[in-house]
Amino acid sequence: MQETDQRLLIIDDDEMFCHVLHRAMSRRGYEVLVAHDSAEALSLARQHRPGLATLDLKLEQESGLKLLPELLELVPDCRVVVLTGYSSIATAVEAIKLGAVNYLCKPADADEVLTALAREEGDPQAEVAEHPPSxxxxxxxxxxxxxxxxxxxxxxxxxxxxxxxxxxxxxxxxxxxxx
Missing domain, CATH: 1.10.10.60 (Homeodomain-like)
Incomplete structure (x- = not known):
């Protein structure tokens, strides 16, 4: 495993969520960096070249989807998981098209985030919902x-x-x- 694979950039405007995820990932041996907006995220990415990142879909008045291509342009090998409390099929599809490796609904714990970051392929055994959406x-x-x-x-x-x-x-x- 490369050193950058142990460097995780958390991009989220929710300070409490960042604190909890930072602590959990640090305990698992990751070097954790935290950014609360696009400018800070790009600066940290440029400086530290993380191998992994979590990206909140909704950063105050910004869209994480707009930040995603810029982040991947700076660090092309970075594996990014988009996290959101505002999930929709449209944003999930766009996140994957823009280069995210996965998309998770909040709340998500550290183990779910690590699993999402590590997954290389889709799961053909994924359950199909029994009830259609309202x-x-x-x-x-x-x-x-x-x-x-x-x-x-x-x-x-x-x-x-x-x-x-x-x-x-x-x-x-x-x-x-x-x-």
């Missing part, structure tokens, strides 16, 4: 897809969805609907 969940995912198509522009997304911008902003501030 209409509210499908609505949430559709909004996320349209938002992604408009590069995070809320006004353009609201126009495309035929709703008032403030209504869309309220919907986006809510946690995603469970399946």
């Amino acid at each position: 209409i509210n969940r499908l609505t949430w995912e559709h909004i996320q897809k349209v938002l992604q198509e408009h590069d995070g522009n809320i006004s353009a997304t609201a126009r495309a969805l035929g709703m008032h911008r403030r209504t869309l902003q309220r919907k986006l501030q809510k946690r995603p609907v469970r399946r």
